[in-house]
Amino acid sequence: MSVGRAAVIGGGIIGLAVARELLERRPNSEVVVFEKEDRVATHQTGRNSGVVHAGLYYxxxxxxxxxxxxxVGLLREFAHAHGVAYQECGKVVVAKNEVELARLKNIHERAVANGVPGIRLIGPDELSELEPAAAGVAALHSPTTAIADFAGVAEALAGVISSHGGEVRLSTEVTGIVEGAASSSSTRGAVRVTARQRGAADGPATTEHFDQVITCAGTQSDRLARGSGDDAFPKIVPFYGDYFMLAKQKAAQVNGLIYPVPDPKYPFLGVHITRRYDGEVMLGPNAFLALGRERYGRFGLKTRDVWDVVRSPGFWKFASHNIPAAVRETRTAMSKRVFVEEAKQYMPGITLDEVTRGHRGIRAQAMNADGSLVDDFVITGSARVVHVRNAPSPAATSALAIAEHIVAEALGEERSG
Structure with missing residues (x-):
């Protein structure tokens, strides 16, 4: 497809990667990124753990x-080329008992099949050598799992877009997308995009026409999709995750990433220990229903967002099937002590006075009508309007590859790799 003008909705890492990819493949096209906040990477990109996943679980x-x-390869190359922090600190997935060891062996098999470099099972002695503060009966060691400054990657992508003739419009919220709304100066089948400036005094709505629109709107993805005529499901249900920070003296005992073995009974991974690119060490996150898609404070709610959740029969089906997980996450949400106890299963020496509250992130969890969680990427739409409806972890890790995939599909080209 020939793309004269393209709009990308969302200034997170995926939206910016898509815009860059469009400019790479169609250098003479006009590409505009719409971002409603006053800077890029405000939401999921700038509030995640910073882990560059190697591909163990998939x-x-x-x-x-x-x-x-x-x-992983594309991100590493881009980060190094643009001076963005990227470090292969390594990761251990720690089994506490024989039941978890059996699950760990299955993860090892998947990781080998996925071509994860250097992946291997290790015993407690070698675990102690790699992570002296950790404890377990065995572990899976992934030496190339890395940490990166994803907000820095997003800012670098925005710079590349601008230097290649694209435009990143901040504080500009898209309020409507209509396909087939051609103007007298646009081609048949063009897409009308309505947007407004956000600020102290929100500006009036303006309308432009584009040949191609790709939405990468995170927690707002289902609303934009539905508004342009796409299906109601999957629906976004927001879950927040709190992080706590280790005191510097204790953080110095952590060399990389210390993860639990995923429990198939629970829909979320659970609290783990994560070194960041800036040297800080985080505990978390937990996972609990958020009272707003973009509410990061501990108090207050967004009525529309809560109503969207509670009126969905699928959510109540999900809740009824995950009562043990809900109990566990409620306890970590209500009590710092319980949160720390979760982390102490893998790093026994942590004390309450060595932990302070950190930031909160919100995960855009896509949910089907039957209450099942969507675990894979969901990309829908038409030839001219493409919606990224679900981009779960490892979306930040995979952002440049996701962009290749989306843009190739949108343009009807062969994908790279």
């Missing part, structure tokens, strides 16, 4: 596995 041959493995 079904071999699946889209997640393929995009993750390609995305």
């Amino acid at each position: 079904t071999p041959g699946g889209l997640k596995a393929r995009l993750c493995r390609r995305g």
